[in-house]
Amino acid sequence: MSEDESTTEEENEQDAEDKPAEPTPRFDPETLGQGLAEKNGDDDAIYVDDMYGDWFLDYASYVILERAVPHADDGLKPVQRRILHSMKELEDGRYNKVANVIGNTMKYHPHGDASIGDAMIQLGQKDLLIDTQGNWGNVLTGDSAAAPRYIEARLTPFALEVIFSPKVTTWASSYDGRNKEPVTFPVKFPVLLAQGAEGIAVGLSTKILPHNFIEILDAMIDGLRKNPISLLPDFPQGGIADCTDYNGGARGGRVRVRARIEKVKKHLLKVTEIPFGTTTTSLIDSILSANDKNKIKIAKIEDNTAEFVEIMVHLPSTVSAEDALPALYAFTDCEVSLAPNACVIQHNHPQFLSVNDLVKSSADLTRELLRQELEIKLGELQEKWHFASLEKIFIEKRIYRDIEKEETWEGVISAVDKGLKPYVKIFKRAITQDDILRLLEIRIKRISKFDSFRADELIKGFEDEIEEVEGHLAQMTRFAVRYLKELKKKYGKGKERKTEISRSEDGELVPFDKIVASQVVVANETLYLNRKDGFAGYSLKKDEAIEKCSTLDDVIVFGKDGVMKVMKIADKMFVGKSPLRVSVFRRDDPKIYNMVYRDGKSGRLYAKKFKIGGVTRDKEYPLFKTHSKSRIFFFAVHDSEKKNSNILVHLDPELKRVREKIIEFDFAWLEIQGRGVKGSTLTAHKVDRVVNAPRENGDDSPEGEEKEEVKPKKPEPAKPAEKKAEAAKKEPEPLAAKEPVEKVDSEEPNPKQGKDQVTFDFEGN
Known part of the structure; x- marks a missing residue:
């Protein structure tokens, strides 16, 4: 190969590398089934690159916008909007079969009768927009409604007044193009806040809690007047709510709701109201489940719920109502936590708003809709005044006689127009040909019976109405406030608040009393300890009983190596051989620990008084280096x-240069510190043992509880001979043991109460 040919091939290869690659053909639905031909003549192929991604986004957008999330303007999901529109079409003042409404709604909703029926039942149970007749189910018990062919419904007067206004409604074609349906209703009330809403879409969800009808109207009035808005949820089931973390209904807030439980007798409780989102059936099931898990003790439950909730909870004779009540809140659905998440469609996009934002938006929208309705009404009144004035002049001035000489239709119109020209200035708009045609349609009978006095009264009435409407338009905020107050007066009866808000005496929001599950659970187990093998748990019934416990408790273990550890209680767990202390751990326990230890590196003896503080389960915490x-x-x-403990530190008797061989020390002299502090130095000398100092009554045994605290004074310096003699009188015989020996008050352990103080003597050092 020549040098020129080689150079040419290299240039061609370089050009091929620099040339951009042709893009891969994308999927086109129109070519589905035809294939995309390759340039090299291979078989046809269908490229599905990004096809699933595009389709998934389309599906997600459809579910969010058209099914699961309500619109901010009217507070309705599409299926709810179509149901109300269908009911308005059938509205004649009488009840309609729900099956008939469902069938009519299918003209607008393409997802079947089941989804329409379920949505209509939920709307009817809200008792706001639909007037129901028949068995529509029970939100208290969870009973389902009767079949659609047996129940009936019609729109409420409130819905007819607030929801519908065809003249200011934007319309769109239905899914098949045969009918028109509203894009959104011109709702002059935040239905979304009154009814609440819940839905799950692709990638997001919405949960808006219901609020009180009267309080919503008051909040809207405050919003129109630029006053602070305060609106808290109100549930149809009643109950008691803790709204301290409601956060204005914005995402991230939380509401705790409790059932209302009354004490009937010492061993009998009655549930009269249940939390939102629960039913009497689910509540009873949760109580029975907690009883089966030994978290609470229940003798029996009776459900007498009919129109009102009445659940009778019978307790065993060993459990009082005061003890059972916190356990019911802690382990059953008698207390639930709700997380509001106000996601709505606004400007054709999902938006996360707060309840206050929705109230203000609804108040502004209501004022705007009222303004539009007033402007339409003003235009209609002006048209009526215009034609009434034309008619009066046309008849009184006998302009109709001018058409007798005309032979053509154009001449007739021209004659009337000419006759009205002298009076053009009194009209508020120009006289059009349509006005003349309407005048020419007046019958002779009406002209002959025309009453000028009645015509003047009619025109005067129109003028008064026009003046009134113009006054409302000039003061729209005042008119909107008056409208909302009228709604409150007409429809507020029987809609008082049902849920009690937890407040202080001065009206401030206060949280519920904190209930720690481990403290209210029934202590139906006993913690046992096998010191020799180093095991503890509630299944070691042949070993040493420590104290009563429950399956939710934690256990704190102090090892003889100075390592502390908190563990979840179990039937059997390893805690280390010969532990110093094993007991049930309670995080708010006020126990104080006194400890004397020798630092191995320096040989000094330290004393420390400490609390446990915060700990992490299963993590080891050394109390010293x-x-x-x-x-x-x-x-x-x-x-x-x-x-506090009062101790005697016995130094090694073989120390010859040390005169005072016994040091008395009271832990009351120390401040309470953290568990990780080094402590205060007691002595740098070699120590023989440390024991409890004898008490004034001569008893030197440790006690778990002291009746009175006696703070001993620091001993005055004494001669060594006197100290030895005094120590010989007071000092008990030391225990000759190389391992720690635990001293207890009695031989038989009390499982109901743990050991509060343990002393260890060491012969060797």
């Missing part, structure tokens, strides 16, 4: 800060 020569000499637990 780990060292092979570190050792705990004394460890005690007290129930409160007022109780």
Whole structure:
């Protein structure tokens, strides 16, 4: 191959690399089935690249906009809007079969009769827009409604007044193009806030809680007057609500709702109101489930619910109503937590708003709709005044006689137009040919019986109405407020608040009392400990009983190596051999720990008084720096800060240069610190043992609770001989044991109460 040919091939290869690649043909639905031919003549192929992504986005947008999420303007989902539109078409003042309404709605809704029927039942149960007749189910018990062929419905007067206004409604073609349906209703009330809404779309969901009818109108009035808006939820089931974290209904807020439970007798409770989102059936099931899990104890339950909720909860003779009530709130559906998430369609896009935003938006929309209706009414009144004035002049001035000489239709129109020209200035708009044609349609009988006095009264009435409407338009905010007050007066009866809001005496929002599940659960187990093998749990019934517990409790373990650990209680768990202390751990427990230990590195003896504080389950916390020569000499637990240990530190008798061989120390001299502090130095000398100091009554055994706190004074310096003699009188015989020996008040452990103080003596150091 020559050099020129080689150079030419390299240039061609370089040109091929620089040339941009041809784009891959994308999927075109119109070519489906035909295939996309390759240039090289291969078989036809269909490219599905990005096809699923495009279709999924279309589906997601459709579900969000057309099915699951309500519109901010009228507060309705498409199926609800179509149901109300269909009912308006059938409206004649009488009830219609629901089956008939469903069939008529299918002209507008393409998703079948089942979805229409379910949506209509839910609308009817709200008791706001649909007047129902028959068995429409029960929101308290969860009973379903009767079949659509047996129940009837019609629009309420409130719906007819607030929802519909055809003259200001925007219309669109239905899904098949045969009918017209409203894009949104011109609703002059936030139906969305009154009824609430819940829906799940693709990638988002909405949950708007219902609110009180009267309070919504008051909030709208405040919004129109630029006053602060305060609106809290109100549930049809009643109950008691904690709205301290409601956050104006915005996303991220939370509402806790409790059932209203009354104490009837010592061992009998009655549930009269249930939380939102529950039924009497689900509530009873949750109580029975908690009873089966031994979280609460119930003798039996009776459901007497009819028009009002009445659930009788019978308790065993060993459980009082005061003890059972917190457990019902903690472990059953007697208390539920609701998370509002106000997602609505606004400007053809999903938006996350707060309840206050929705109130203000609805108030502004109501004022705008009222303005549009007034402008339409004003135009109609002006047209009526215009024609009434034309008619009066046409008849009184006998202009109709001018047409007798005309032989053509154009001449007739011209004659009337000429006769009206002298009076053009009194009209508010120009006289058109249509006006003349209407005058020519007046019958001779009406002309002959024309009453000028009645015509003047009619015109005067139109003028008064025009003046009134113009006055309303000049003060739209005042007119809108008056309109809302009229709605409140007409339809507010019987719509008082049903849910009680948790408030203080001065009206401030207050949260519910905090209920810790581990504290209210029934303590139906016992914590046992096998010190030799290092196991603990509630299944080791042959071993040492520590205290009563429940399956929700945590256990705190102090090892002899100075490591503390909190563990979830189990039937059997390893806690380490010969632990210093094993007990049930309660995070708000006020226990105070006294400890004396030797630092292995320096050899010094330290004393520390500490609380546990915050801990993480299953994490080890060293109480002092780990060292092979570190050792705990004394460890005690007290129930409160007022109780402290008083100890005697015995130094090694072989220390010759130290005169005072016994050091008395009271932990009351120390401040309470964290568990990780090093503590205060007691001595740098070699220590033989540390024991409890004898009490004034001569009893030197540790006690879990002290009746009175006696703060001993610091001992005055004494001669070594006197100290030895005094110590010999007071000092008990030391225990000759290399391992820690636990001293207890009695031989038989009390499972109901844990050991509050434990002393360990060490012979070796």
